[in-house]
Amino acid sequence: xxxxxxxxxxxxxxxxxxxxxxxxxxxxxxxxxxxxxxxxxxxxxxxxxxxxxxxxxxxxxxxxxxxxxxxxxxxxxxxxxxxxxxxxxxxxxxxxxxxxxxxxxxxxxxxxxxxxxxxxxxxxxxxxxxxxxxxxxxxxxxxxxxxxxxxxxxxxxxxxxxxxxxxxxxxxxxxxxxxxxxxxxxxxxxxxxxxxxxxxxxxxxxxxxxxxxxxxxxxxxxxxxxxxxxxxxxxxxxxxxxxxxxxxxxxxxxxxxxxxxxxxxxxxxxxxxxxxxxxxxxxxxxxxxxxxxxxxxxxxxxxxxxxxxxxxxxxxxxxxxxxxxxxxxxxxxxxxxxxxxxxxxxxxxxxxxxxxxxxxxxxxxxxxxxxxxxxxxxxxxxx
Numbered sequence: 001x002x003x004x005x006x007x008x009x010x011x012x013x014x015x016x017x018x019x020x021x022x023x024x025x026x027x028x029x030x031x032x033x034x035x036x037x038x039x040x041x042x043x044x045x046x047x048x049x050x051x052x053x054x055x056x057x058x059x060x061x062x063x064x065x066x067x068x069x070x071x072x073x074x075x076x077x078x079x080x081x082x083x084x085x086x087x088x089x090x091x092x093x094x095x096x097x098x099x100x101x102x103x104x105x106x107x108x109x110x111x112x113x114x115x116x117x118x119x120x121x122x123x124x125x126x127x128x129x130x131x132x133x134x135x136x137x138x139x140x141x142x143x144x145x146x147x148x149x150x151x152x153x154x155x156x157x158x159x160x161x162x163x164x165x166x167x168x169x170x171x172x173x174x175x176x177x178x179x180x181x182x183x184x185x186x187x188x189x190x191x192x193x194x195x196x197x198x199x200x201x202x203x204x205x206x207x208x209x210x211x212x213x214x215x216x217x218x219x220x221x222x223x224x225x226x227x228x229x230x231x232x233x234x235x236x237x238x239x240x241x242x243x244x245x246x247x248x249x250x251x252x253x254x255x256x257x258x259x260x261x262x263x264x265x266x267x268x269x270x271x272x273x274x275x276x277x278x279x280x281x282x283x284x285x286x287x288x289x290x291x292x293x294x295x296x297x298x299x300x301x302x303x304x305x306x307x308x309x310x311x312x313x314x315x316x317x318x319x320x321x322x323x324x325x326x327x328x329x330x331x332x333x334x335x336x337x338x339x340x341x342x343x344x345x346x347x348x349x350x351x352x353x354x355x356x357x358x359x360x361x362x363x364x365x366x367x368x369x370x371x372x373x374x375x376x377x378x379x380x381x382x383x
Contacts, residue, residue, distance in 0.1 A: 020302035039295035043302035058277035065161035128234035136226035141195015232271035232375025267325035
């Protein structure tokens with residue numbers, strides 16, 4: 001008898017690889033009925049990759065979560081998405097990202113200097129959360145004076161993606177909206193204002209400024225995407241390196257390439273276990289027909305462990321060629337900040353191994369809350 005899939009059950013929340021194993025025993029298009037509304041899941045690598053490349057059939061404009069949401073900002077389809085992406089992508093081109101490396105090194109050095117005399121500290125709270133929040137705020141051109149405020153809003157935004165109750169996080173999200181709207185108004189009224197949010201606030205589409213809702217949605221998407229996945233990438237990788245006997249020592253003695261370790265972490269522990277698309281028309285996979293207007297989860301976590309693509313997929317192997325992983329998506333909606341995320345992780349990991357070669361894991365900490373995300377909300381260490 002096959003084990004039932006329960007994405008929000010304790011076992012699969014604790015170890016998403018269990019979900020992958022179960023999905024490979026199910027049809028290629030699996031109907032998951034434990035959520036309202038029900039949705040389909042693609043788990044095989046080729047099915048996920050092909051769907052991501054077919055942006056006309058598997059559309060973005062109803063949100064990346066299991067709930068149906070209006071199309072705004074990056075979460076839209078062509079031609080609007082083309083305009084929006086062109087507007088913001090220049091801040092995420094390779095040269096602009098590489099130019100941020102000295103600033104990232106300075107932020108990491110400052111963060112680690114605050115804990116170097118502490119016997120115990122937390123990778124998430126003291127490093128992997130503040131680093132990407134600070135840099136994405138600087139890119140947007142908004143103050144970084146209250147990180148706890150941003151943490152609360154980011155947590156509410158990602159939790160809201162997976163919540164069956166649309167009002168559960170309404171207060172925090174409205175607070176974030178009002179803050180960002182105030183920043184947009186400031187930027188729109190000052191033609192000399194710098195930063196990506198000023199670009200967004202002052203942009204015109206077909207002769208008109210973007211609406212307030214569009215500006216706020218786009219700023220929110222960049223802010224949340226710019227920190228949540230990077231935070232979990234750093235925490236997850238440190239967690240695995242410290243959990244496997246001898247790996248941290250090998251990493252600190254430069255036997256392990258940082259980029260190889262990052263790619264394998266993205267494959268083995270994707271910060272986003274998957275994102276959702278919506279079918280624009282009826283789709284048939286084998287004998288399963290998915291109606292038009294249906295949510296489909298692209299399960300990166302499963303696709304990254306497809307045994308037909310990855311040898312020994314359940315082995316964390318930092319020597320593996322991990323470039324095939326799908327964790328940043330592919331195609332038209334490939335993650336805008338993927339190079340920034342990898343650079344932040346590289347800078348953080350290289351600084352950690354120089355400063356804390358004797359780093360020890362105190363416990364596995366705690367998992368982040370929403371089922372769609374995979375990372376540690378706490379990861380206590382000592383040195």
